[in-house]
Amino acid sequence: MExxxxxxxxxxxxxxxxxxxALKGQGVYLVASCGGKGAxxxxxxxxxxGRSESVSHGKLGPKEREExxxxxxxxxxxxxxxxxxxxxxxxxxxxxxxxxxxxDLFELFESxxxxxxxxxxxxxxxxxxxxxxxNISDIExxxxxxxxxxxxxxxxxxxxxxxxxKALREAEWKIILGxxxxxGAVFISNGNNYKDKYGLAVDIGTTTVVVYLVDLADxxxxxxGSTYNSQIRYGDDVITRIIHATEGGGLSELRxxxxxxxxxxxxxxxxxxxxxxxxxxSVVVAGNTTMSQLFWGLDPAPIREEPYIPTxxxxxxxxxxxxKIAVNSQAPVYTVPCIASxxxxxxxxxxxxxxxxxxxxxxxxxxxxTNGEIAVGNNEWLMTAACSAGPCFEGSGIRxxxxxxxxxxxxxxxDPKTYEPELGVIGDAKPVGICGSxxxxxxxxxxxxxxxxxxxxxxxxxxxxxIRGGEDGFEFVFSREGRDVALTEADIENIIRAKAAIYAGxxxxxxxVGFGLDAVERVYIAGxxxxxxxxxxxxxxxxxxxxxxxxxxxxxNTSITGAYLCLLSESLRREAEEIxxxxxxxxxxxxxxxxxxxxSALFLPHTDIGLFPTVAGLMAK
Ligand code: FES
Numbered sequence: 001m002e003x004x005x006x007x008x009x010x011x012x013x014x015x016x017x018x019x020x021x022a023l024k025g026q027g028v029y030l031v032a033s034c035g036g037k038g039a040x041x042x043x044x045x046x047x048x049x050g051r052s053e054s055v056s057h058g059k060l061g062p063k064e065r066e067e068x069x070x071x072x073x074x075x076x077x078x079x080x081x082x083x084x085x086x087x088x089x090x091x092x093x094x095x096x097x098x099x100x101x102x103x104d105l106f107e108l109f110e111s112x113x114x115x116x117x118x119x120x121x122x123x124x125x126x127x128x129x130x131x132x133x134x135n136i137s138d139i140e141x142x143x144x145x146x147x148x149x150x151x152x153x154x155x156x157x158x159x160x161x162x163x164x165x166k167a168l169r170e171a172e173w174k175i176i177l178g179x180x181x182x183x184g185a186v187f188i189s190n191g192n193n194y195k196d197k198y199g200l201a202v203d204i205g206t207t208t209v210v211v212y213l214v215d216l217a218d219x220x221x222x223x224x225g226s227t228y229n230s231q232i233r234y235g236d237d238v239i240t241r242i243i244h245a246t247e248g249g250g251l252s253e254l255r256x257x258x259x260x261x262x263x264x265x266x267x268x269x270x271x272x273x274x275x276x277x278x279x280x281x282s283v284v285v286a287g288n289t290t291m292s293q294l295f296w297g298l299d300p301a302p303i304r305e306e307p308y309i310p311t312x313x314x315x316x317x318x319x320x321x322x323x324k325i326a327v328n329s330q331a332p333v334y335t336v337p338c339i340a341s342x343x344x345x346x347x348x349x350x351x352x353x354x355x356x357x358x359x360x361x362x363x364x365x366x367x368x369x370t371n372g373e374i375a376v377g378n379n380e381w382l383m384t385a386a387c388s389a390g391p392c393f394e395g396s397g398i399r400x401x402x403x404x405x406x407x408x409x410x411x412x413x414x415d416p417k418t419y420e421p422e423l424g425v426i427g428d429a430k431p432v433g434i435c436g437s438x439x440x441x442x443x444x445x446x447x448x449x450x451x452x453x454x455x456x457x458x459x460x461x462x463x464x465x466x467i468r469g470g471e472d473g474f475e476f477v478f479s480r481e482g483r484d485v486a487l488t489e490a491d492i493e494n495i496i497r498a499k500a501a502i503y504a505g506x507x508x509x510x511x512x513v514g515f516g517l518d519a520v521e522r523v524y525i526a527g528x529x530x531x532x533x534x535x536x537x538x539x540x541x542x543x544x545x546x547x548x549x550x551x552x553x554x555x556x557n558t559s560i561t562g563a564y565l566c567l568l569s570e571s572l573r574r575e576a577e578e579i580x581x582x583x584x585x586x587x588x589x590x591x592x593x594x595x596x597x598x599x600s601a602l603f604l605p606h607t608d609i610g611l612f613p614t615v616a617g618l619m620a621k
Pocket of ligand 1: 020031032033034035036037038039040041042043058071072073074
């Protein structure tokens with residue numbers, strides 16, 4: 001059977017295959033937040049012609065069903081069919097994502113006052129060439145030259161040895177040997193024609209993968225590449241991916257997806273700068289705990305089963321060849337250590353980049369990404385927790401939710417008299433959905449203008465046709481251009497739950513160490529989402545604490561910044577390990593106090609308005 005797309009592409013499908021898997025198998029990826037379980041309603045397509053059978057319609061409303069929409073993961077073609085995939089159902093993986101290089105990374109590195117000391121060290125060696133009378137083997141010859149320089153017991157891997165003979169002769173025995181202190185020889189370069197060596201800092205996020213290409217000689221950031229993490233094909237959040245990993249072949253699919261992303265990002269970078277892959281001699285990877293286990297090909301299942309234990313927190317060094325990263329196969333791959341199942345190397349890297357572990361002032365670090373992790377502390381102590389906020393700010397679980405791509409409403413203002421919204425849409429396109437910053441803007445505006453009450457319920461008697469009863473209950477319609485884009489009461493409830501989890505995490509962590517909010521001298525906001533977060537609006541929502549605005553600092557993607565710092569310095573790698581060892585992890589899911597804090601935060605901005613004095617002032621106005 002054949003599935004024709006209205007774009008002209010044709011995909012073959014076997015009897016018993018659902019549309020979502022058939023399309024995925026042939027490179028057409030749909031948004032599938034729930035991983036194809038029929039629960040999220042994001043994989044909808046329209047059947048234009050032909051017969052199909054749907055076993056469930058999940059969240060599809062009667063109007064959409066009448067228009068021919070089906071859930072691809074629940075639909076089986078019964079003959080040749082023609083389908084249309086709406087823009088919001090197409091998954092944008094492989095797209096370039098704009099990543100700002102705004103912070104001067106090397107300036108930041110210098111502010112740590114440590115020397116540039118990459119994992120791979122260099123040694124110039126004049127190895128006496130073999131003769132009829134000095135006829136020991138190449139490796140004995142190399143070892144002898146090293147011993148003369150006082151270096152004994154260096155390890156040589158099979159991969160290194162197999163290319164050694166050629167490299168020694170091409171260099172006419174005048175070589176630069178690259179090596180690491182713990183895992184031995186990495187490369188032989190021609191001593192007469194030495195080329196700079198490079199390193200990769202990699203951030204594996206649940207949503208995005210970012211790669212920095214760095215000159216290891218001077219720490220210069222040469223270029224940046226990024227893409228969506230293709231694991232999104234198997235689900236949006238870490239839990240869906242863990243479940244996929246446990247299904248036949250799922251673990252290797254997930255691993256291959258992310259390794260493919262890293263290698264795909266790398267190709268244009270090396271071409272643009274005419275760099276040989278062989279000259280990339282070191283890699284540092286940072287990611288949350290699930291991403292790190294998947295990168296290592298480790299079964300992540302125990303992460304979601306009580307008592308939530310990952311297989312590894314402190315990873316041994318790996319070779320790039322074994323990890324399948326397409327650089328020098330002997331290059332060491334260092335993985336930033338994790339702390340617990342839901343606080344990973346991305347947070348360790350973030351704390352390192354923020355320097356809060358070096359300063360006496362009490363600081364709060366918040367990574368508001370797909371999940372929401374927080375850390376609090378200073379140079380004497382550090383505590384951390386994961387808030388389980390869920391991926392709603394990425395669009396998951398929100399009817400018209402989407403990532404911050406073209407067509408997403410990202411800014412909302414509501415006229416307090418007419419309740420008419422004014423929208424900012426990414427790419428100045430027709431709105432097709434609403435992204436995380438749009439949701440925060442929308443709810444804070446709806447709250448301040450009285451469209452919703454403190455519980456997030458729509459105030460039905462407001463004189464506006466924007467509030468209406470929809471297929472999923474009451475909703476507020478933001479756009480009627482082409483396709484309606486609305487937030488339903490259930491959506492608002494989901495967003496309030498997410499913000500409540502973040503706020504409750506912060507307040508419980510502080511209480512645990514006997515501090516109030518007034519003790520916090522600095523708040524660092526990290527994570528991709530952090531780049532676009534409007535502090536004022538997030539405070540009105542009750543997601544961020546109502547502290548003086550000058551205490552907040554945006555750090556952007558600190559996971560990649562921390563990976564970059566670790567790439568350049570041995571002593572910063574040690575600092576990252578110290579952070580991971582000394583940080584106390586608090587498991588919020590079993591804490592009774594968390595539930596109390598969470599329930600109190602399920603209001604706008606909070607049940608205790610005294611905690612939000614500036615919002616109280618705005619409400620009074
Ligand atoms: S409903 Fe089909 S992927 Fe979620």
